[in-house]
Amino acid sequence: MAGLWRRLLGLAHRSPAVELGDADWQALLDHLPWVAGLTDSAQTRLRHLIGRFLADKTITPTAGLHLDGEQRRIIAALCCLPVVEYGYHGLHGWSEVIVHPDTFRAHRSHYDEPTGVVTEGEEELAGEVWEHGPVVLSWGDIEADLAEPEAGFLVAVHEIAHKLDLLDGVFDGTPPLPADWHRRWVTDFQSAFDTLVAQVDAGHDTAIDPYAASSPEEFFAVCSEYHFTAPDLLAAALPAVARHLERLYGRSPMHSRLD
Ligand SMILES: [Zn+2]
Numbered sequence: 001m002a003g004l005w006r007r008l009l010g011l012a013h014r015s016p017a018v019e020l021g022d023a024d025w026q027a028l029l030d031h032l033p034w035v036a037g038l039t040d041s042a043q044t045r046l047r048h049l050i051g052r053f054l055a056d057k058t059i060t061p062t063a064g065l066h067l068d069g070e071q072r073r074i075i076a077a078l079c080c081l082p083v084v085e086y087g088y089h090g091l092h093g094w095s096e097v098i099v100h101p102d103t104f105r106a107h108r109s110h111y112d113e114p115t116g117v118v119t120e121g122e123e124e125l126a127g128e129v130w131e132h133g134p135v136v137l138s139w140g141d142i143e144a145d146l147a148e149p150e151a152g153f154l155v156a157v158h159e160i161a162h163k164l165d166l167l168d169g170v171f172d173g174t175p176p177l178p179a180d181w182h183r184r185w186v187t188d189f190q191s192a193f194d195t196l197v198a199q200v201d202a203g204h205d206t207a208i209d210p211y212a213a214s215s216p217e218e219f220f221a222v223c224s225e226y227h228f229t230a231p232d233l234l235a236a237a238l239p240a241v242a243r244h245l246e247r248l249y250g251r252s253p254m255h256s257r258l259d
Pocket residue numbers: 158162217218221
């Protein structure tokens with residue numbers, strides 16, 4: 001019964017989605033090539049998702065940063081971009097985006113099971129996610145992504161890919177998918193990941209950022225950045241991965257317009 005009341009109260013507290021006004025939407029089209037390049041139907045869905053996101057999630061600037069309305073709409077748009085096909089439930093289970101002015105230092109400890117060694121240290125981060133917790137982004141890195149929209153980097157998409165990965169409670173580089181697609185995804189991603197790791201271990205140059213070789217979950221997040229920023233490069237380097245991501249995210253807004 002208590003659960004029922006909590007659910008009812010939860011519903012009562014949910015703010016209604018705000019539909020973005022025409023001028024605000026136009027400003028996003030003008031400033032974000034990843035939005036302008038979407039199909040009309042994807043844009044309609046994205047506009048609705050952004051309104052829902054702004055009503056539903058808290059965007060908290062920190063460390064002296066101030067964010068105006070347009071900056072908040074840009075953050076919302078970038079966080080919703082990966083769920084245009086998947087739907088708003090892809091952003092389920094968390095409620096806050098914390099935004100630092102620039103890259104931020106985070107204290108990390110890592111437990112290595114085979115050796116039992118805990119390594120501790122400070123890291124410079126452009127973004128991170130906490131399971132069941134916030135998405136953390138650097139505004140400086142978002143601006144850098146905006147300055148070079150086809151350079152292979154899109155920090156907000158990277159972090160939302162981690163959130164999609166975590167939806168099933170397992171951080172393994174695979175979001176929840178229908179069973180047959182899931183099986184093919186795991187096979188294709190594992191094979192592409194193993195090839196990349198072998199290239200990195202052999203000291204060869206790689207077509208995509210070698211950071212993707214650090215783990216299957218980073219591989220998925222980094223490839224997601226390429227899908228939105230450099231899809232032709234991704235399709236040439238990792239065709240099977242590119243096809244899965246096109247199915248998950250929809251056609252890349254940066255695809256060459258020739259075909
Ligand atoms: Zn990551």
